[in-house]
Amino acid sequence: MFRLEPRPQASAFWSLASPLLxxxxxxxxxxxxxxxxxxxxVRGLQVFFxxxxxxxxxxxxxMVKATPLLLIALGLxxxxxxxxxxxxxxxxxVIGAIFAGGVALLAGKDSSRWIVLAILLAxxxxxxxxxxxxxxxxxxxxxxxxxxSLMLVYVAEQLLFYLVFGPWKDPGGFNFPQTRTFExxxxxxxLMQGSRVSIGLLVALAGVxxxxxxxxxxxxxxxxxxxxxxxxxxxxxxxxxxRALWTALLVSGGAAGVAGALExxxxxxxxxxxxxxxxxxxxxxxxxxxxLHPVGMVFSAILMSMFYIGGELAQSRxxxxxxxxxxxxxxxxxxxxxxxxxxxxxxxWAALPRAA
Amino acid sequence: MxxxxxxxxxxxxxxxxxxxxxxxxxxxxxxxxxxLGAEGMMLCAALAGFAxxxxxxxxxxxxxxxxxxxxxLAAVFGLLVxxxxxxxxxxxxxxxxxxxxxxxxxGTGYVQAKLPERAQFSIPVLGDLPLVGPALFRQxxxxxxxxxxALGLVWFLxxxxxxxxxxxxxxSPESAHALGYPVRRIRLLAVVAGGALCGLAGAYLAxxxxxxxxxxxxxxxxxxxxxxxxxxTWRPARVLLGAYLFGGVTMLQFHLQGAGVEVASxxxxxxxxxxxxVVLALISRNPAWIRVNMPASLxxxxxxxx
Numbered sequence: 001m002f003r004l005e006p007r008p009q010a011s012a013f014w015s016l017a018s019p020l021l022x023x024x025x026x027x028x029x030x031x032x033x034x035x036x037x038x039x040x041x042v043r044g045l046q047v048f049f050x051x052x053x054x055x056x057x058x059x060x061x062x063m064v065k066a067t068p069l070l071l072i073a074l075g076l077x078x079x080x081x082x083x084x085x086x087x088x089x090x091x092x093x094v095i096g097a098i099f100a101g102g103v104a105l106l107a108g109k110d111s112s113r114w115i116v117l118a119i120l121l122a123x124x125x126x127x128x129x130x131x132x133x134x135x136x137x138x139x140x141x142x143x144x145x146x147x148x149s150l151m152l153v154y155v156a157e158q159l160l161f162y163l164v165f166g167p168w169k170d171p172g173g174f175n176f177p178q179t180r181t182f183e184x185x186x187x188x189x190x191l192m193q194g195s196r197v198s199i200g201l202l203v204a205l206a207g208v209x210x211x212x213x214x215x216x217x218x219x220x221x222x223x224x225x226x227x228x229x230x231x232x233x234x235x236x237x238x239x240x241x242x243r244a245l246w247t248a249l250l251v252s253g254g255a256a257g258v259a260g261a262l263e264x265x266x267x268x269x270x271x272x273x274x275x276x277x278x279x280x281x282x283x284x285x286x287x288x289x290x291x292l293h294p295v296g297m298v299f300s301a302i303l304m305s306m307f308y309i310g311g312e313l314a315q316s317r318x319x320x321x322x323x324x325x326x327x328x329x330x331x332x333x334x335x336x337x338x339x340x341x342x343x344x345x346x347x348x349w350a351a352l353p354r355a356a
Numbered sequence: 357m358x359x360x361x362x363x364x365x366x367x368x369x370x371x372x373x374x375x376x377x378x379x380x381x382x383x384x385x386x387x388x389x390x391x392l393g394a395e396g397m398m399l400c401a402a403l404a405g406f407a408x409x410x411x412x413x414x415x416x417x418x419x420x421x422x423x424x425x426x427x428x429l430a431a432v433f434g435l436l437v438x439x440x441x442x443x444x445x446x447x448x449x450x451x452x453x454x455x456x457x458x459x460x461x462x463g464t465g466y467v468q469a470k471l472p473e474r475a476q477f478s479i480p481v482l483g484d485l486p487l488v489g490p491a492l493f494r495q496x497x498x499x500x501x502x503x504x505x506a507l508g509l510v511w512f513l514x515x516x517x518x519x520x521x522x523x524x525x526x527x528s529p530e531s532a533h534a535l536g537y538p539v540r541r542i543r544l545l546a547v548v549a550g551g552a553l554c555g556l557a558g559a560y561l562a563x564x565x566x567x568x569x570x571x572x573x574x575x576x577x578x579x580x581x582x583x584x585x586x587x588x589t590w591r592p593a594r595v596l597l598g599a600y601l602f603g604g605v606t607m608l609q610f611h612l613q614g615a616g617v618e619v620a621s622x623x624x625x626x627x628x629x630x631x632x633x634v635v636l637a638l639i640s641r642n643p644a645w646i647r648v649n650m651p652a653s654l655x656x657x658x659x660x661x662x
Binding site: 004006085087137140141142143144146147148150151152154155158159161162165166281284285288321323324325326327328329330331333334337338340341344345 | 436579
């Protein structure tokens with residue numbers, strides 16, 4: 001029988017080691033899964049962990065997918081640190097994409113290059129608006145933010161479907177449910193030739209720096225987090241929980257909205273029913289695996305991006321369903337939560353007391 | 357069949373899925389545990405139930421498989437949350453994300469599968485009544501089972517000793533522990549029972565209600581079921597009422613489309629989700645009302661001996 005013994009202090013060692021242990025356990029389970037499917041596990045692991053970093057082009061693709069994940073996760077970290085459970089980032093991402101797409105559709109061939117800025121701001125506004133609905137209902141009506149933000153994901157998706165099947169459908173698109181392709185002037189500038197990596201990556205990295213300073217070097221960032229850790233202490237110190245709620249939701253909604261804008265004005269280049277790719281949900285895992293720490297989330301975003309690319313490669317190379325990505329993502333969060341027990345507890349093996 | 361009878365029949369059908377899942381979550385929450393994994397459990401159970409019926413042709417086995425899948429996933433969740441003291445919200449979320457991924461992955465082979473024809477159920481004599489007969493008495497037995505389950509839970513929670521112990525574990529685990537009740541074991545049992553019922557609901561959805569398998573087919577019903585427990589302020593009879601109300605809203609969209617209402621179908625599909633948001637906001641407005649019936653330790657971890 002093993003017993004959990006509370007530690008006097010959270011273990012600093014396990015705080016870093018637990019995500020690695022969780023990854024190791026996920027890899028072991030993945031290997032068993034490949035064996036069970038009758039696939040070569042070495043080949044499977046290669047597809048997930050080696051192919052995505054093998055060539056400069058592959059590395060670029062890794063960054064393309066890591067960018068939205070990182071951006072969304074940065075915002076979610078503000079939420080989760082202040083104990084606001086926004087799990088509707090997917091919806092905020094979609095509305096950001098719709099707002100950005102709306103502006104992009106207004107652009108003509110001779111539009112100014114600055115329209116990209118308007119597109120990103122529209123995405124920001126869309127995401128903030130959608131998260132603001134959750135904040136308002138929580139603030140005014142005490143409605144559970146988990147359920148409201150999640151229900152709004154379904155509403156956002158239906159809005160997108162309505163637009164691409166209805167008023168915004170490309171008349172010359174052979175009846176495909178999609179808008180016309182955005183003018184090239186709306187394309188978010190790329191960082192270098194031969195790769196799809198855009199300035200979105202810089203935006204995300206700037207976000208990392210801003211979040212780090214905000215969380216660890218400003219009074220406002222400190223106040224934001226106290227409410228999540230010790231609500232009574234926060235009240236005593238006069239920190240407003242309403243302000244924390246609104247800040248958390250607007251920041252995370254805005255970040256998800258910008259991520260949506262960067263996607264449609266970047267790699268996708270039009271609105272389609274496939275805009276919601278699950279980044280909003282995967283970013284929740286990115287946030288937890290990255291320990292809600294700005295730098296930690298850079299690593300976990302790259303890891304989660306590997307899972308995305310691995311899933312696509314597993315489909316084309318190994319004939320496995322793409323949804324393998326979701327299996328690995330869910331498994332990783334599960335094992336991480338289990339491994340995190342080691343932060344607060346020591347495992348002691350204790351012999352069962354003998355019956356007298 | 358009359359169109360209103362048809363609407364009523366469909367409402368009962370749609371409400372049954374929500375009712376069974378929400379009643380399971382109610383048991384779960386009465387013991388003080390929130391399981392946000394309902395959506396994931398229902399998806400895996402829907403697949404398990406559907407696949408079992410495809411292979412065996414037996415609906416009963418399909419329901420058993422669905423309930424077993426839900427119970428198994430709930431047990432994993434319960435062990436993490438109750439013994440390893442992981443965060444309930446995060447762990448439930450992990451279960452939902454895993455369930456969505458796993459069911460999509462394992463279910464690819466069943467997307468085209470067809471179920472064998474099933475006999476119509478009809479209660480003799482009553483089923484032949486004009487108008488109400490087809491609406492109320494030609495339903496799948498599971499529809500009546502859901503009603504029986506709600507009534508049974510009212511008795512269990514408020515009239516039986518075991519129900520009292522279950523509630524005390526959700527209200528004050530410390531006191532229950534001091535009285536010598538195995539708090540963690542009782543909570544695990546409640547979580548597994550909740551998972552089994554969510555599983556049953558998922559199986560009903562895929563085997564009887566739809567009946568087919570598509571990726572993500574639960575489409576938020578697990579989350580709506582979670583909202584229903586709040587909506588019902590944790591009373592079984594109100595859960596039932598709420599479930600039929602939401603079932604009605606879900607069905608209304610088809611009815612409106614059939615009646616030739618000029619609204620884009622996407623806005624009709626939105627209805628149940630928007631209704632959930634509106635109802636949640638209205639119900640939650642009065643914190644006192646919620647708190648009266650909410651299990652006092654809902655969502656709070658309990659570690660004996662620390």
